[in-house]
Amino acid sequence: MNDLRLTAARQRLAQCDGQTDAIEAVREIVSNFLGSEEMALFQADCQNADFRTVWSFGVEPEKCDLLWALSERGLERILDGECHVENVADSGNGSKRVRAFVPIRVANETVAVLAILQLLPQKAGFDRADMELLALLSSEAGKALSLSGASIPKKSNSRA
16 A cells, blocks of 8 residues: 555656646645645745745645744754654644654755644554655655745645
8 A cells, every 4th residue: 555655646746747736746645645634835945944935735824934843953854854753642722733844855955844734633643654655755846846946936725
């Protein structure tokens, strides 16, 4: 089963026709294979540790700034290309909790970060197969999004 999800995700990203289609491909992979309907994509300026929200789904764009509640060390690891996954269960208070930060890489450089928020109720967390999908997104989504040097559309498909 895992090989099928990886193959399907890899093919979907490889067949993208432009940035809008690539963003939709990322949304489909996260929704259908990782079990989250809440995500945001940030363009990363690694020199200044600055992030700009370029797209969100299931979360209001103005609330995205609240997602950066990571320690400086955790942020450094993400910028260095390491996925950050939160394994702590939601406290049940209904707050939005980041479940994963996925560095989107092009030529060994983090050009964007995908934040995956609350998982669907039937999904308890990320397993090893999910971690492989996160790694695939990290390495392949940047190519599909063509983020290196290109302007990213400021389109938002948010829904509250």
